[in-house]
Amino acid sequence: MMEIHTEPVTGYTVLACAGRLTMQYASRLREAVDAAVGSGTPNVVVDLSGTSFVDSSGLGALVAGLRVARTAGGDLRIAAPTEQVSSVLSLTNLDRVLTPHPSVEEAARGW
Amino acid sequence: MRAPLTRVLGTLTVLLGTIYVGWRWTLSVYWEHWWIAVPLALAETYALVDGYLFTLTVWRMKQRGRAPEPDPETTVDVFITTYNEPVEMVVETARAAKAITYPHETWVLDDGDRPEMAAAAAELGVGYVTRNPDWRDKPRHAKAGNLNNALFVTEGELILILDADQVPDPAILERTVGWFRDPEVALVQTPQWFTNVTDSDPLGSQAPLFYGPIQQGKDGWNAAFFCGSNAVLRRDALMQLGIVGYVEEVEVAVADALRAADRILARAARDAAREAPRAADALRSLRGAAEEARGRLASGAAVGEVTYAFQGAVDAASREVVDDDLAAIRRDLEAVASLPMHVDGKAGELVLDDLALDRLSDRDWSPLGAVESVRDLVRAVDVDRPDEAMPVMPMATISVTEDMATCMRLHSLGWRSVYHHEVLAHGLAPEDLGTMLGQRLRWAQGTLQVLLRENPLTRRGLTVGQRLMYFATMWSYLSGFAAVVFLVAPVVYLCFGVLPVHAYGLTFVILFTPYVVVNQLLFYVVGYGVKTWRGHQYSLALFPLWIRACVTAGANVFLRRPLGFVVTPKTRTEGGGFPVRLVLPQLVATVVLVVASVVGVVRLWTGAADSVIGTGVNLVWVLYDIVVISVIFQAALYRAPTPEKESTA
Numbered sequence: 001m002m003e004i005h006t007e008p009v010t011g012y013t014v015l016a017c018a019g020r021l022t023m024q025y026a027s028r029l030r031e032a033v034d035a036a037v038g039s040g041t042p043n044v045v046v047d048l049s050g051t052s053f054v055d056s057s058g059l060g061a062l063v064a065g066l067r068v069a070r071t072a073g074g075d076l077r078i079a080a081p082t083e084q085v086s087s088v089l090s091l092t093n094l095d096r097v098l099t100p101h102p103s104v105e106e107a108a109r110g111w
Numbered sequence: 112m113r114a115p116l117t118r119v120l121g122t123l124t125v126l127l128g129t130i131y132v133g134w135r136w137t138l139s140v141y142w143e144h145w146w147i148a149v150p151l152a153l154a155e156t157y158a159l160v161d162g163y164l165f166t167l168t169v170w171r172m173k174q175r176g177r178a179p180e181p182d183p184e185t186t187v188d189v190f191i192t193t194y195n196e197p198v199e200m201v202v203e204t205a206r207a208a209k210a211i212t213y214p215h216e217t218w219v220l221d222d223g224d225r226p227e228m229a230a231a232a233a234e235l236g237v238g239y240v241t242r243n244p245d246w247r248d249k250p251r252h253a254k255a256g257n258l259n260n261a262l263f264v265t266e267g268e269l270i271l272i273l274d275a276d277q278v279p280d281p282a283i284l285e286r287t288v289g290w291f292r293d294p295e296v297a298l299v300q301t302p303q304w305f306t307n308v309t310d311s312d313p314l315g316s317q318a319p320l321f322y323g324p325i326q327q328g329k330d331g332w333n334a335a336f337f338c339g340s341n342a343v344l345r346r347d348a349l350m351q352l353g354i355v356g357y358v359e360e361v362e363v364a365v366a367d368a369l370r371a372a373d374r375i376l377a378r379a380a381r382d383a384a385r386e387a388p389r390a391a392d393a394l395r396s397l398r399g400a401a402e403e404a405r406g407r408l409a410s411g412a413a414v415g416e417v418t419y420a421f422q423g424a425v426d427a428a429s430r431e432v433v434d435d436d437l438a439a440i441r442r443d444l445e446a447v448a449s450l451p452m453h454v455d456g457k458a459g460e461l462v463l464d465d466l467a468l469d470r471l472s473d474r475d476w477s478p479l480g481a482v483e484s485v486r487d488l489v490r491a492v493d494v495d496r497p498d499e500a501m502p503v504m505p506m507a508t509i510s511v512t513e514d515m516a517t518c519m520r521l522h523s524l525g526w527r528s529v530y531h532h533e534v535l536a537h538g539l540a541p542e543d544l545g546t547m548l549g550q551r552l553r554w555a556q557g558t559l560q561v562l563l564r565e566n567p568l569t570r571r572g573l574t575v576g577q578r579l580m581y582f583a584t585m586w587s588y589l590s591g592f593a594a595v596v597f598l599v600a601p602v603v604y605l606c607f608g609v610l611p612v613h614a615y616g617l618t619f620v621i622l623f624t625p626y627v628v629v630n631q632l633l634f635y636v637v638g639y640g641v642k643t644w645r646g647h648q649y650s651l652a653l654f655p656l657w658i659r660a661c662v663t664a665g666a667n668v669f670l671r672r673p674l675g676f677v678v679t680p681k682t683r684t685e686g687g688g689f690p691v692r693l694v695l696p697q698l699v700a701t702v703v704l705v706v707a708s709v710v711g712v713v714r715l716w717t718g719a720a721d722s723v724i725g726t727g728v729n730l731v732w733v734l735y736d737i738v739v740i741s742v743i744f745q746a747a748l749y750r751a752p753t754p755e756k757e758s759t760a
Contacts, residue, residue, distance in 0.1 A: 023432065023478040027386040055478040056436035056471050057387065060443075067443040070450050088476065091467045097444065 042074020171331025512557025591657030605711030
């Protein structure tokens with residue numbers, strides 16, 4: 001149902017979530033962020049271009065990831081959210097914290 | 112005069128038949144050759160049951176005269192159903208429909224959604240209906256769906272249904288609407304009569320025994336059938352049918368869903384246990400809700416209330432998960448905000464109003480709904496039939512022959528039907544064997560679907576007579592299996608001397624002959640003045656088709672396999688030559704029968720067979736089989752007469 005593809009780039013890590021980021025799979029994203037941060041690069045871009053759906057648990061995982069990254073001195077940014085994901089983000093005002101970037105490259109600008 | 116004679120002959124037929132078949136089972140089955148003896152006895156029993164049902168059918172033949180004067184207040188819609196028939200053909204029918212003298216509105220129901228059909232209807236000044244957008248991506252239910260769709264955009268009290276090729280007589284409504292003065296009458300069926308058929312009718316298109324004695328007989332039991340076209344129906348009755356059907360279907364669907372709920376929720380909870388323990392808790396609480404719903408349904412609570420309560424429980428469980436998630440998010444955001452190294456200065460603030468909360472926990476976005484099986488389950492425990500274009504379907508959609516299914520439901524709700532024995536519309540029959548076979552196959556499949564899905568013998572609300580009248584028609588479609596036995600048995604005897612009967616001796620002749628003679632007399636009297644022979648021939652000669660219908664209908668109902676169903680084309684299809692492929696089983700059967708006759712004679716000649724009566728009986732039997740089957744070869748060679756007015760432009 002959901003696949004997370006981890007791709008380390010110089011200076012940051014890209015986590016591409018393909019599928020539905022929901023209750024059942026939220027913990028996977030948390031683990032993936034933990035792993036990325038733990039491996040030494042606290043900067044993480046979550047690529048949401050393949051994420052068709054997110055629910056409140058999925059949002060929770062993104063924010064939890066943000067906290068982990070920030071605590072480690074880095075940041076978590078999101079890129080290319082799909083329509084449903086964008087509307088959930090704006091409905092919850094979370095887009096003010098997790099600003100959607102149009103692409104992974106733009107999200108990682110400055111790293 | 113005819114009625115008493117019919118009853119006497121009917122009584123004699125079943126009496127003599129019972130004696131004969133009783134003798135066959137008790138004293139004459141050759142058990143050593145059980146592999147042919149038992150099938151033969153079964154086939155003979157099948158035929159005897161058919162005889163009982165036929166006798167019962169014609170026992171109370173109802174010869175209605177003229178209908179009462181119509182109530183001039185009654186409003187009528189005329190529906191012409193079309194899918195892919197030529198526009199010219201539909202226009203001809205629509206023009207005739209418009210010319211019906213009784214006040215009415217005419218509608219073309221175009222399932223093909225063709226612009227040229229719409230234009231033709233507009234030019235003619237008749238209504239034009241196509242499916243509304245709700246039908247997109249939903250089951251279309253063929254003609255039943257087409258009619259259901261139109262029922263919701265029209266408002267006449269009565270509806271005359273015409274197939275695209277059925278050109279109505281201007282008097283069709285004047286003659287039939289009067290029957291609806293009886294407030295319990297829901298249906299008036301008139302005969303189907305075909306104009307493009309020669310006198311000898313090799314395709315057996317005209318059904319004078321059915322649109323005559325059989326329908327009149329069924330009418331006597333208040334079981335006159337609806338045959339899809341040339342019939343007037345009462346809208347009220349159809350709507351009631353739709354509502355009752357809707358409630359039934361919802362109750363069944365909800366009960367099914369709740370029955371499966373335990374398994375689905377338990378599995379989902381197990382799957383979620385490791386990665387999302389919070390979700391697993393919520394799913395477990397839903398199991399409780401499902402169990403409660405099941406209990407309430409079982410104790411007779413209204414399905415509407417039960418589903419509403421269940422949906423409420425789902426919402427509450429969803430809401431709890433969302434609340435938990437949001438609480439966690441708030442904590443995380445506060446933690447982020449309090450970090451010394453603020454990156455972009457934006458305060459992590461979550462401003463959520465109730466609307467947003469509802470949205471996050473409602474059906475589409477609910478975390479519980481994220482599990483697909485759970486989402487489907489929750490959707491199924493509701494009363495809106497999301498799988499259908501319209502929740503209320505007046506015309507039954509359980510069968511490819513929507514007419515019989517609808518009619519049986521009407522009867523089981525206590526409505527009456529009328530068979531009005533007067534040809535008031537003229538149509539077009541299939542013009543070649545291939546098309547005819549397709550049509551027969553569809554009828555047989557549809558009838559058997561109804562039998563398997565809503566067995567008339569057990570369905571609530573029908574009278575005994577009605578049960579038997581429906582069953583009689585369904586029973587007749589099982590004839591293919593008996594036919595095979597009737598073809599094989601004489602071959603086995605003539606070629607190998609294998610006896611299914613202890614002796615083809617005098618007892619056999621004495622018991623069998625009067626039964627068969629009286630039976631034939633019964634058919635002669637009942638069908639006096641009409642041609643019934645074609646029907647007899649086809650009930651045997653189409654044995655491969657009847658068997659195929661049984662197999663495919665069974666596979667469809669029990670294994671959900673598609674039927675391989677085709678719409679009957681109303682125009683001639685191109686093709687030349689003898690369609691060997693269509694009649695191969697019959698061709699083989701005929702060759703085998705002929706060879707067997709020769710072998711039988713030779714065996715008698717050489718003394719290998721010793722019973723003259725046995726060989727004689729079987730030779731007569733084979734000859735009868737060949738004469739009956741021969742109709743299919745005539746049909747295969749048949750080319751319909753070119754109509755004077757070309758109907759295909």
